Amino acid sequence: MSLIVWVTPVSKKSAIAKFSKMIVDEFFSRNQSVVVVSSDVENVGESLFSDYVDCGDVEAIRELWDGGAKFIYNVGNNHGYHGGVLEICDQFPGVGVFHDVYYYDLFYGWISSLSLEAHDEFLSTIYGASVPLDLRSVKDVLAHRVENFPMLEWIAPKFSSIITHSKFAADRMRGLVLGSVSAVPLAYKAPVQAATSDSDKKSFASDKLIVSTFGDANSNKRIESVIHAIASADLLKQCVKYNVVGSISESYKEKLVDLASGLGVDLNVVGRVSWEDYAQHMNATAVVCCLRYPPTESASATLIESLLSGKLTLVTDVGCYSDVPDDLVVKIPQHDEVRGLAYGMKLALQNPEFAKVTGHRARSWAEQNYSVDAYVDGVEAHLDIGADIRGNLVIWQRTRDLLKAICVDDRDEKSLSLLVENVRDFEILGAPSSIGVV
Known part of the structure; x- marks a missing residue:
């Protein structure tokens, strides 16, 4: 088998680094030769990998390339973690593992390191002279960027082929690369829950139905809509406790607390927690709100965690969330999300057996769909399809x-x-x- 160069963040803080550690370990268990190259351009701090090559060591990377290695790049929307991809992918063409479908933040970090004066001209070159760049009258900046300049058209052509994690945007990607685009469900393992004392368990318990949103709190997770949905029915106001677990800005926290207080909703903004407490909050939760609009990622770790934990999961019926079978989650229409969310929470309250059975079935499906073994099978199959990547990518680049x-x-x-x-x-x-x- 050919040597694989796996380009990834290595910082312990990166979720994609945690994903990569699972994948690289599985490659090793199959006696596959793998060299990890760090794509971090900021201080790594504690690394998840004991041995890796820094992306700035071009001489060592070129030696790997000249030896016939196959390069696989993990591409995420964070310049600090993935800026190194941009430094080497043009010199050493390979496969892109696309963790997102929106890459403006990666682009902005890259263009800032060169010259922000080129920002507008660069976007106009890609999306046309009429691309709306003036944000002064834009209410939702993220939605505006996702719609008008997601920068997928900038990043995708840098790779010979793409592995994405859902059907979402796969067709769009196919029009941007010479090689194949394969949808391989993200490999994931739910956080291991440590044993807790009775007093610890009580601190996570509630006499109400616990509904939770996990991960970094921002507007596209539709937290305000969940609050409005709870406020829309007396049953929900009386019987639901809503937890927001994850990093949050102080200004956004104040906004949410004020909104919930004014509507009489029992809101608990937990903030960022340890992995152990995160697992405890997931265990105590009955209903997980895994909502996104606009969707920006090719897969959602929170969604997979919820399914693997056997929770009744409410998802926006868009993007990668639409890939989950209809009978394993409650799909919320984006155009009527408040009413849809209220329906889903009432379902959990009034029909707990349905929630339990659905959660069990979702867990069984997720254990097969998001397994590490299945993911590596998908990567290996993709590499077999796109074996001749070097000369073809040069031709592709010059064609463009x-x-x-x-x-x-x-x-x-x-x-x-x-x-x-x-x-x-x-x-x-x-x-x-x-x-x-x-």
């Missing part, structure tokens, strides 16, 4: 350069397919690329 040079929109699939099919015959391929791949 040609499109720019002759002012053809590279999202024009008909023109793009024609050029890709015939580009090997173009004598200009012997010349170095000067325009760049965007």
Whole structure:
């Protein structure tokens, strides 16, 4: 088997580093040779890997490349963790593992390290001169960026092929890369719950139905909608305690507390907690609200944690959440989410047997769907499909350069397919690329 170079954050703080540790360990258990390259561009701190190559060690990386290694890049929307990918992926082409479908934050970190003056021109080059960049009148900046310049069109063409974690945006990705796009469900293991004393258990318990939102608290997790849904029915106001568990800004916390207080909702903003307490909060929760709008990721760790924990899970019926079978979660229509959320919580209160059975079935499905073994099988199958990646990616890059040079929109699939099919015959391929791949 060929040597695999697995490019990933290695910092213990990174969720993708934790994912990568599971995958690399599984590769090793299969006697696969793997070298880990750190993509962190900020201080790593404590690393999850005892041995790795820094992304700045280009000489060592080139030696791996010259030895015929296959490069696999984990691509996430955080420049501090993934900036190293951008430093080496053009020199050493490979497969992109796309953890997100929205990459503006990664782009902004990268362009800031070069020159912010180029920001607007760069976006206009990719999305057209009419792209709406003025944010002064925009109410939801994230939704605006997701709709108008998600930067998927910037990052995807840098890779020969893509592994994504759901069907969401897969078709869009296929129009941006030369090779295949494979949807492989994210591998994940729920946090291990440590044994607790009776007094500890009491601190997490409640005589009310506990509904929780987990992870970094922000507007696209629809926390305010959950509060409004609880406030919409006396039954829910009397019987539901709503926990928000995860990092949160002080200003957003104050906003949520004021809203809940005014509506008579029992809200507990827990904030960031240890992994042990996180697992305890998950265990005490009856209903997990795993909502996103707009969706920005190709998979959700919180969703998988909830399913693996056997919880009744409420999800927005968009993005990667739509991949979960309808009978294993309660899908909330985005256009009517307050009423949908109220329905889901009432269902848990009035039909606890339904919640229990659904949770058990969801756990069984998740254990198979999100297993490490199945994920590595998917990666290996993808590598077999896209074995000849080096020469093809050079041709792909130069094809896109040609499109720019002759002012053809590279999202024009008909023109793009024609050029890709015939580009090997173009004598200009012997010349170095000067325009760049965007």
